[in-house]
Amino acid sequence: DTDPAPDLRSVLPSEVNSKYNTIYGIVFDAGSTGTRIHIYTFHQRAAGSPLELDGEIFESVKPGLSAYANQPEKGADAVLSLLQLAQDAVPSSHWQKTPLILKATAGFRLLPVHQAEGLLSEVRKVFNSSPFLVPENSVTILDGTDEGILAWITVNFLTGRLHGDHSVGTLDLGGASTQITFLPLNKATLDETPQESLASFELFNSTYRLYTRSYLGLGLKEARLAVLEASVSVAQQEQTFRSHCFPPALNGSWVFSGVTYRYGGHSDGLTGFHLCYSEVQRIVVGKLHQVEEIRHSPFYAFSYYYDRAVDSSLIDFENGGVLEVRDFAQKAREVCDHMTSDSSHSHFLCMDLTYITALLREGFGFEDGTILQLTKKVRNVEMSWTLGAAFHVLQSLLLLE
Numbered sequence: 122d123t124d125p126a127p128d129l130r131s132v133l134p135s136e137v138n139s140k141y142n143t144i145y146g147i148v149f150d151a152g153s154t155g156t157r158i159h160i161y162t163f164h165q166r167a168a169g170s171p172l173e174l175d176g177e178i179f180e181s182v183k184p185g186l187s188a189y190a191n192q193p194e195k196g197a198d199a200v201l202s203l204l205q206l207a208q209d210a211v212p213s214s215h216w217q218k219t220p221l222i223l224k225a226t227a228g229f230r231l232l233p234v235h236q237a238e239g240l241l242s243e244v245r246k247v248f249n250s251s252p253f254l255v256p257e258n259s260v261t262i263l264d265g266t267d268e269g270i271l272a273w274i275t276v277n278f279l280t281g282r283l284h285g286d287h288s289v290g291t292l293d294l295g296g297a298s299t300q301i302t303f304l305p306l307n308k309a310t311l312d313e314t315p316q317e318s319l320a321s322f323e324l325f326n327s328t329y330r331l332y333t334r335s336y337l338g339l340g341l342k343e344a345r346l347a348v349l350e351a352s353v354s355v356a357q358q359e360q361t362f363r364s365h366c367f368p369p370a371l372n373g374s375w376v377f378s379g380v381t382y383r384y385g386g387h388s389d390g391l392t393g394f395h396l397c398y399s400e401v402q403r404i405v406v407g408k409l410h411q412v413e414e415i416r417h418s419p420f421y422a423f424s425y426y427y428d429r430a431v432d433s434s435l436i437d438f439e440n441g442g443v444l445e446v447r448d449f450a451q452k453a454r455e456v457c458d459h460m461t462s463d464s465s466h467s468h469f470l471c472m473d474l475t476y477i478t479a480l481l482r483e484g485f486g487f488e489d490g491t492i493l494q495l496t497k498k499v500r501n502v503e504m505s506w507t508l509g510a511a512f513h514v515l516q517s518l519l520l521l522e
């Protein structure tokens with residue numbers, strides 16, 4: 122993209138008028154399971170000085186935009202309703218210089234192109250009739266590489282690690298895809314990693330050369346479908362998909378991306394962790410690139426790693442916590458070996474925990490003792506790639522120097 126970015130310095134208030142230069146950025150995350158708005162407020166003490174994050178306003182709606190593939194206008198309505206929040210949060214004097222972007226993730230990568238484009242073009246209409254600054258390519262599908270990098274930037278920025286040598290790797294588990302990102306330190310990693318898994322990124326006058334991989338279809342919800350060997354066409358024939366990850370007497374139905382899937386336990390009466398693990402293992406083994414360097418390195422993990430750790434009482438919802446990979450394994454065993462069809466937790470908890478265990482151990486190749494820092498928010502700001510995206514757009518608009 123060779124178009125020069127518009128120079129917006131001319132529309133910024135002169136520094137003499139305000140003590141600090143306040144900057145806003147609005148980022149929509151069109152995820153596979155929901156649409157979220159993140160309204161960030163930053164300030165700069167002077168032009169050229171580092172950007173400081175003051176806070177975030179966050180709101181979300183379900184289902185994800187990709188569920189409106191056949192009703193794009195209705196999808197855009199969800200965006201419009203969230204955008205109202207931004208008009209309330211950002212002072213009208215700043216609207217014209219506040220960038221507004223939406224990035225769609227894995228749910229969109231799985232849609233036929235004409236449906237994805239139909240939805241994005243309805244969103245563009247909503248954006249263009251808003252009072253905010255709509256940069257070029259404001260509404261797009263984010264590719265998996267950028268998703269991983271931007272999340273890594275967010276986590277390392279929020280934990281104050283961006284400028285030192287002690288960065289931390291990140292693990293994101295969405296509904297449809299999953300990402301792993303870290304800064305490689307060993308030469309062997311750089312030599313053995315395919316070029317497409319290494320990406321350079323410039324931010325705040327530094328260049329970061331990161332390892333990042335995104336696996337489409339290995340998000341938690343898509344993984345359920347893979348374990349169940351479920352397809353849309355078979356689901357529409359009202360067939361029941363069976364698994365040993367459910368109690369034998371169980372029958373249920375699950376709506377995902379607008380499709381109803383019937384599921385249940387096996388009539389052979391067998392269930393439990395061991396059988397469940399072997400079903401889940403099939404979709405993971407040999408499917409992911411493994412890196413020796415990170416087998417013991419601590420990682421930050423969020424999204425469904427966090428949610429399922431909360432659901433199974435491994436961590437506290439508010440505070441998160443520090444776990445080892447083996448904690449997910451032990452919890453999976455505990456849940457799967459004591460399932461009843463009337464238990465209070467989700468019918469999928471056994472399968473989900475077992476999948477997380479297999480993904481960490483046999484997918485990425487982590488050791489049982491590898492430490493996972495489960496964190497949702499730092500200083501009340503969500504761990505999400507959206508903050509990295511806000512930095513990126515502000516930088517490209519020359520609002521940062």
Ligand SMILES: O=c1[nH]cnc2c1ncn2[C@@H]1O[C@H](COP(=O)(O)OP(=O)(O)O)[C@@H](O)[C@H]1O
Nearest residue numbers: 152153154226227295296297298424425503505
């Ligand atoms: O701002 C956020 N902070 C932390 N987790 C988030 C945020 N937004 C979404 N999530 C988590 O992401 C997961 C859903 O994934 P998503 O719908 O983004 O799928 P995708 O990334 O595969 O498109 C859930 O665990 C949800 O709690």
Ligand SMILES: [Ca+2]
Nearest residue numbers: 152153226295
């Ligand atoms: Ca996501």
